[in-house]
Amino acid sequence: MIRVGLPAHLRTLAHLDGEVTLHVDGPITQRSILDAIEARYPMLRGTMRDHVTQRRRAFVRFFACGEDLSNEQPDNLLPEAVAIGAEPFLVVGAIAGG
Amino acid sequence: MSAIRLLVGTRKGAFVLTSDGKRRQWDISSPHFAGWEVYHLKGSPVDPNRLFASQSSGWFGQVIQCSKDGGKTWEPGGNDFKYAGTPGTHLWYDGTPHPWEFKRVWHLEPSLTDPESVYAGAEDASLFRSADGGRTWQELAGLRGHPSGPKWQPGAGGMCLHTIILDPSDPRRMFIAISAAGVFRTDDAGETWRPMNRGLRSDFMPDPTAEVGHCVHRIAMHRFRPGVLFMQKHWDVMRSDDAGESWKEVSGSLPSDFGFPVHVHAHEPETIYVVPIKSDSEHFPPEGKLRVYRSRTGGNEWEALTNGLPQRDCYVNVLRGAMAVDSLEPCGVYFGTTGGQVYGSADAGDKWEPIVRDLPAVLSVEAQTLP
Numbered sequence: 001m002i003r004v005g006l007p008a009h010l011r012t013l014a015h016l017d018g019e020v021t022l023h024v025d026g027p028i029t030q031r032s033i034l035d036a037i038e039a040r041y042p043m044l045r046g047t048m049r050d051h052v053t054q055r056r057r058a059f060v061r062f063f064a065c066g067e068d069l070s071n072e073q074p075d076n077l078l079p080e081a082v083a084i085g086a087e088p089f090l091v092v093g094a095i096a097g098g
Numbered sequence: 099m100s101a102i103r104l105l106v107g108t109r110k111g112a113f114v115l116t117s118d119g120k121r122r123q124w125d126i127s128s129p130h131f132a133g134w135e136v137y138h139l140k141g142s143p144v145d146p147n148r149l150f151a152s153q154s155s156g157w158f159g160q161v162i163q164c165s166k167d168g169g170k171t172w173e174p175g176g177n178d179f180k181y182a183g184t185p186g187t188h189l190w191y192d193g194t195p196h197p198w199e200f201k202r203v204w205h206l207e208p209s210l211t212d213p214e215s216v217y218a219g220a221e222d223a224s225l226f227r228s229a230d231g232g233r234t235w236q237e238l239a240g241l242r243g244h245p246s247g248p249k250w251q252p253g254a255g256g257m258c259l260h261t262i263i264l265d266p267s268d269p270r271r272m273f274i275a276i277s278a279a280g281v282f283r284t285d286d287a288g289e290t291w292r293p294m295n296r297g298l299r300s301d302f303m304p305d306p307t308a309e310v311g312h313c314v315h316r317i318a319m320h321r322f323r324p325g326v327l328f329m330q331k332h333w334d335v336m337r338s339d340d341a342g343e344s345w346k347e348v349s350g351s352l353p354s355d356f357g358f359p360v361h362v363h364a365h366e367p368e369t370i371y372v373v374p375i376k377s378d379s380e381h382f383p384p385e386g387k388l389r390v391y392r393s394r395t396g397g398n399e400w401e402a403l404t405n406g407l408p409q410r411d412c413y414v415n416v417l418r419g420a421m422a423v424d425s426l427e428p429c430g431v432y433f434g435t436t437g438g439q440v441y442g443s444a445d446a447g448d449k450w451e452p453i454v455r456d457l458p459a460v461l462s463v464e465a466q467t468l469p
Contacts, residue, residue, distance in 0.1 A: 009133060009158060013174060043174035047158040051178045059157040093157045 002033060003088035010048070010091070014041040019088060028083040030062060031074040048091055063090040102424050103168065103466040104442075105149065106434055107136035110458035112151055114169040121430055121444040124453045130172060131163065135202075138419055138462045141168075142208040142216075146466050150175075150216050150232055152203040160202050162218075164232045175232030179203070179220055182239035188222065189251045198222045198242070205419065207262035211269065219259035223250060223276040225288065238288035241274065246293065246310045253277035253313045253332075254378075260418055261317050265324045273327065273342060278313035281329070283342050294342030298331060315358045316418040320367035328370050328397070330360040330418070335372055337397050348397020353384045359421035363446060364429040368396040371423075371431060371447065373416040381436075382413035390433070392447050406450035407441065414439070419462035426467055434460025 004020040011017065024036045031054075038045045045051065048060050054074070056062070061070040065079045065087050081087035104115040111129030130136075131153045142148040149165040151172070162175035179200045190196035201221040209215035218226040218235065224242050226235040241247075241259075250257060258277055265271035270287045273294070280295040298312045305311075313332035320326065329336040329345065334355050336345040349355035354374040363369035370393050376384045383389060387410065390403040414437035424430035431447050434440045438457040443450045 007157075009155065012132075013158075013161065043161070046160065046177045052180060057157065057159060096156070 001085050002028060002036070002082065003085055004033060004037060005088045005090040006037075006044075007091060007093040009093065010044055013043055013047065016041075021085075027075075028078050029075050030069070030072065030078065030089075033078070033089055034074075059094040059096055061092045061094050063092055064088070100426055101468040102426070102430060103141075103146075103468055104422070104432060104440065104453070105139035105141065105151075105169070105462075105464040105466065106440060106457065106460060107138050107151070107419070107462040108434075108438070108458040108460050109135055112136040112139055112153075112169075113454075113457060115440065115453055119426055121424075121426075121442060124442075126454050127169070130169065131161075134161070136461065137202060137204050138206050138464075139169075140206045140208055140464050141466045142213045143210050144208075145213040146468055148208070148213050148231075150206045150208060152206055152218070154202040160200070162203065162206075162232050176228070176234050179218070179224075179226055179235050180237070181224065181242070182237040185242075187248060188257065189249055191252060193251075195248070198224070200224070201256065204258045204260045205262050207264060210264050210266055217262050217264075217272075219262050219274060221256045221258040222252075223257045223259045223279060225259055225262070225274060227288070240284070240289050241282060241291045244282070244291050244293075246279070250276065250279040250310065261314075263317060263319050263327075265319075266321050267324045271324075271341075273317060273319070275314040275317050275329075277315065278332075279310050280312040280314050281317060281327075281342055294338070295345070296343065297338075297345035297347075298336065299334070300332065302332075316360050318360045318362050318370070320362040323367040326367065326396075328360050328362060330357050330372055332356065332378060335360065335397060348393070350393070350398030351400045352391055353389075353402075357416075358418040359416055359433065361421045361423055361431070363431075364423045364425040365427065366394070366429075369394050369446070370396065371421065372400075373421070373433065375415060381415040386410055386412050388412040388414065388435075390431070390447055390450075403443075403447040403450070405448060406443075406452075417461055420460050422463045422465035424465040424467045430465065432463050432465055434463045436460065 001021045100119040106113040111132040114127040139151040147168040151163040153161040163172040185198035187195035205219035207217040225238045261275040263273040282291040327338040388407045391400040414435035421433040436459040
């Protein structure tokens with residue numbers, strides 16, 4: 001199972017507590033994980049990536065295994081630790097403000 | 099006994115304020131959608147417990163929330179606001195072409211007859227409709243497709259479609275207002291649109307009387323007299339007696355004719371309210387005195403309403419969507435400020451009291467009169 005950490009506002013929107021665990025078919029990529037999350041929680045569609053372009057929203061970042069993966073291609077394979085559920089895939093609201 | 103429900107959108111969530119018909123004691127809800135900007139909430143005239151809310155954030159985009167129990171519980175609706183066809187471009191601040199990009203919903207206007215139908219006014223300026231209670235949205239692309247569309251430019255607050263008025267006497271007619279394009283009217287349920295800006299003058303424009311390009315801040319109509327409209331423009335308060343075909347200035351004795359909201363008394367079509375603001379570069383009341391101005395003559399002659407409002411050291415703003423009236427007798431008037439106060443008057447503006455003082459900056463106020 002894949003583990004996904006969502007930011008607090010999106011957990012509230014999806015009526016979730018804590019980490020999400022998902023079964024994801026096929027290669028474990030940003031796209032396949034987001035597809036699986038949006039399929040289970042349709043209210044999250046459009047909140048992490050654009051409906052039309054499927055590009056990551058500017059102030060949403062993706063992390064795993066201590067690395068910023070935000071600018072990786074969406075179909076690149078994620079680290080093995082994410083694929084086997086040892087580490088979570090983290091969706092993070094960027095720190096922005098001042 | 100009647101009751102009043104105020105729907106208040108703020109920079110950090112939505113609040114539902116309720117009172118009985120006396121309008122003295124108010125219950126303030128805890129924040130809904132805490133931490134998100136809520137530009138607008140509005141209830142269906144057909145079923146007042148059907149509420150729609152526009153929730154948005156710079157991080158996570160647009161969410162539409164729907165309630166069927168008067169705001170006690172909410173469920174997310176659809177948020178796929180897709181422009182019809184190839185979107186094309188409008189003009190950017192510097193006059194260069196810029197692609198149309200959906201940013202947020204500024205205004206939600208439920209149908210006067212169908213509880214499942216609701217309109218959404220969006221930034222970049224566009225009009226959407228849902229026929230299934232907010233689950234899916236389709237653009238009424240005739241508006242953005244108007245020949246002037248590629249020349250529309252944003253105002254300082256973005257290029258927003260901020261006002262939608264449905265004509266209660268003609269289900270095919272509606273009015274919308276865009277900053278900074280102006281007023282448009284459809285007489286065929288949104289298929290085609292005509293600019294309704296004759297008589298407006300905006301000296302900051304190359305052609306001050308151009309057909310489009312005016313920064314209209316708000317328009318208002320009395321439901322029993324849909325041919326008469328009132329407008330608070332960037333500067334100037336205006337009225338139209340021919341359903342928007344032409345406008346004349348009625349700023350008259352106002353201390354400043356800059357401002358954002360304009361509203362009409364629930365029972366007196368010639369009684370209107372505005373909140374003068376010092377200028378477009380100083381968004382606070384003149385002299386630090388928060389004054390609502392009321393005209394009982396449909397404009398030109400204005401009286402300051404100050405009883406209960408701060409008359410010194412007050413530097414808040416009242417945004418375009420942040421004024422509402424109820425339909426009790428006497429008419430209740432309400433407005434919210436960027437300082438987080440919501441003021442109410444149970445006697446048409448003669449006396450005011452703060453209903454709540456310390457909310458986040460108020461973006462919108464709507465009043466529902468419940469049986």
